[in-house]
Amino acid sequence: MDAKKVLIAEDSSVIQNLTSRILKMQNYQIFSAKNGLEVLDMLEKDDYDIILMDINMPKMDGIECARRIREMGDEKKAKIPIVAITGNAMNYSLEEFKQAGIDDYLQKPLNFDKLVETVKNLTN
8 A cells, every 4th residue: 555645834844854753653655845835836746645734834824725725626636634733723713724624733732643643534
């Protein structure tokens, strides 16, 4: 079975590296983006099984990026599971995430067991 492809959109290299390391140990293939525009560029060229999306990123934030993904013409890409990663989930309601097309969210500091469980659930 091919390894599932995880796109991590996160402007903090610390979180990016930690998240990558944890998921690589679970045999996921990891791809990285620093902002929402990079995510959209990468999606044009390739398919991913899930996107972990930081909400506060430069150039284009996670909410806007999720909305754009959900509007994509390619139905498979428009339905990719998106998990928000946020340091201030209190600023957003689950309702707002859902409206943007976000399937679930994880709070920073990340709980790695929950990260692995969430990724597993959404990619199976």
